[in-house]
Amino acid sequence: MSTEPGALEAALRARRSQGGKALVPYLTGGLGDWQAGLAAAADAGADAIEVGIPFSDPVIDGPVIQEANDRALADGITPLAVLDALGRLDIGVPLAVMTYYNIVFRFGLERFASVLAERGVAAAILPDLPLEETGPWAEAADAAGVETVLLAAPTASDERLGRICARTRGFVYGVGLLGVTGVREELASSAVVMAGRLKQVTDVPVLVGVGVGTPEQAEEVCRVADGAVVGTAMVRRMMDEGPAAVGELVGRFRRALD
Amino acid sequence: MGLRLLLKREDLNHTGSHKINNVLGQALLAVRMGKTRLVAETGAGQHGVATATAAALLGLECVVYMGEVDMERQALNVFRMQLLGAEVRSAVSGSRTLKDAINEAMRDWVATVESSHYCLGSVMGPHPYPWMVRELHRVIGDEAREQCRQLLGSDPDVVTACVGGGSNAIGIFSGFVDGDAALVGVEPAGGAAIGRGVPGVVHGSKSFLMQDEHGQVLEAESISAGLDYPGIGPEHSHLAAIGRARYESVTDDEVVAAFELLSRTEGIIPALEPAHALAWVSRARGELAGQSVLLNLSGRGDKDVDQMMGRLAPDGGSSGGGSSNGDDGRSG
Ligand SMILES: Cc1ncc(COP(=O)(O)O)c(C=O)c1O
Numbered sequence: 276m277s278t279e280p281g282a283l284e285a286a287l288r289a290r291r292s293q294g295g296k297a298l299v300p301y302l303t304g305g306l307g308d309w310q311a312g313l314a315a316a317a318d319a320g321a322d323a324i325e326v327g328i329p330f331s332d333p334v335i336d337g338p339v340i341q342e343a344n345d346r347a348l349a350d351g352i353t354p355l356a357v358l359d360a361l362g363r364l365d366i367g368v369p370l371a372v373m374t375y376y377n378i379v380f381r382f383g384l385e386r387f388a389s390v391l392a393e394r395g396v397a398a399a400i401l402p403d404l405p406l407e408e409t410g411p412w413a414e415a416a417d418a419a420g421v422e423t424v425l426l427a428a429p430t431a432s433d434e435r436l437g438r439i440c441a442r443t444r445g446f447v448y449g450v451g452l453l454g455v456t457g458v459r460e461e462l463a464s465s466a467v468v469m470a471g472r473l474k475q476v477t478d479v480p481v482l483v484g485v486g487v488g489t490p491e492q493a494e495e496v497c498r499v500a501d502g503a504v505v506g507t508a509m510v511r512r513m514m515d516e517g518p519a520a521v522g523e524l525v526g527r528f529r530r531a532l533d
Numbered sequence: 534m535g536l537r538l539l540l541k542r543e544d545l546n547h548t549g550s551h552k553i554n555n556v557l558g559q560a561l562l563a564v565r566m567g568k569t570r571l572v573a574e575t576g577a578g579q580h581g582v583a584t585a586t587a588a589a590l591l592g593l594e595c596v597v598y599m600g601e602v603d604m605e606r607q608a609l610n611v612f613r614m615q616l617l618g619a620e621v622r623s624a625v626s627g628s629r630t631l632k633d634a635i636n637e638a639m640r641d642w643v644a645t646v647e648s649s650h651y652c653l654g655s656v657m658g659p660h661p662y663p664w665m666v667r668e669l670h671r672v673i674g675d676e677a678r679e680q681c682r683q684l685l686g687s688d689p690d691v692v693t694a695c696v697g698g699g700s701n702a703i704g705i706f707s708g709f710v711d712g713d714a715a716l717v718g719v720e721p722a723g724g725a726a727i728g729r730g731v732p733g734v735v736h737g738s739k740s741f742l743m744q745d746e747h748g749q750v751l752e753a754e755s756i757s758a759g760l761d762y763p764g765i766g767p768e769h770s771h772l773a774a775i776g777r778a779r780y781e782s783v784t785d786d787e788v789v790a791a792f793e794l795l796s797r798t799e800g801i802i803p804a805l806e807p808a809h810a811l812a813w814v815s816r817a818r819g820e821l822a823g824q825s826v827l828l829n830l831s832g833r834g835d836k837d838v839d840q841m842m843g844r845l846a847p848d849g850g851s852s853g854g855g856s857s858n859g860d861d862g863r864s865g
Contacts, residue, residue, distance in 0.1 A: 330749065331627065331749040331750045332632065332736075332750050334640060334736075335640075341626055345626070345627075348749065354747055354748070376734050377734045377742075377744070377748045377750070378747070378748040379748075380739075382747075382748065403737070452644075453643060453644050454640075454643060454644035455640045455643060455644065
């Protein structure tokens, strides 16, 4: 537990210690010109980027990211193709892959962890892997030097939040509302509550995602949280307008948080 | 057939299938937990109808997710659910069948967990569902075992049931798993999780799963909406792995033949799902000669009559000999 923080956690802590708020956009791997999208996001001030490896049954995702997964899969993207592309990318910010456990399970836990490490990917986020089942993956990831970011749901007890924060690496991902990914009109009150509860139990950076869809909402949640993860709004932009528009949107979030 | 076939008549249950056993238990539990709304997925519509029925009875709100493809082929059940006061929402993602209805129900549930109970319809999903649903269906096996002992003076030689997620099968197996009867689950050839699957983790449990080399879940394909699922409950995977049960698969054509056979010879129109188990018995009759075979007749076929009318010739009932022409080109 007292090991050196990995690249992702180091970057987020650095942002915090400078008095800033972290911005982590999400894009789906294999969706259109996604690598240009990642580069644009990095240029526009992302502290780290979450990259989805598409899955056939993305149960935590709402319609927009589902569609992104379907499109990328229809274009023939594979997990290894995403990882290989990330390995060739040099955009100067830590990367975290987000995918569903069956992808990792099928790939092989040790093999997945070592391929992440070889490709320079800092972290992994597996939203359908609950704390109780995290052991084998987390051990493989620890051994390879890959950070495993755990999610904390609004329904979790304080006691459970403590255990999640003890096991998470990189940051703790506070889920902003009860529900799936997607942009909402307003920030749910649960987002700020979640951030506050997590801040009480951990020194690990607390980022809130799911339901953070506008620069104003990000600014609001970051009055308490150390940062925000922004998914659907980015993916929507990517699908409708392409990489440059993603960069423009990341810039707007950046300015709202600074 | 040269064997003694015993039918466990779950088709005579209110709402027409075994599904009500599980639903009543979960609905009472929902009320006990203070929930006011039931969310369910359904394939053939039988679980949806059972859930809508329990919701009506107990004064709960009810939303049922159903794949768009299934809403078409089981239109009668869609209307039944609506009559019972449930809202039926179509799942339009992926294969637009049972797997996708489960995805949608889970997405609803995570957003509404404070007021809603997810009334899952098979022995799958995250703990405690596989265990809970099995316990709620073990009444099938307990009753059947007692009846077999009265009729046969012993357990049957073979116990068989169709397997989608596996709830009716696990229910009847649980009465016999400690004994000597051979247990045989029957999957559709196009949705054979054990026959064609490898271990995977989806919908909250680790089990055999039809998937590609990258871990993407494959779309099942079956004449029967209730068995059109690429996975299987984890307890079945366990029974298969330890060799206690075996799993066979049958084709749509064999199922149609069995559907006609039981209708004509016994005056019982079975649901297409248990017709799978009968199709296997019919195929394996040589191997089973002289044995006693207990088959879980998990549901009745009213819901399937329309679909069969489209598949069989207008006078399909008189084609003779209990065999269908099996011409896929004519299916509706
Ligand atoms: C009559 C009947 N039998 C079987 C099934 C399949 O479910 P399970 O495998 O959980 O028994 C269904 C599902 O709709 C059904 O309606």
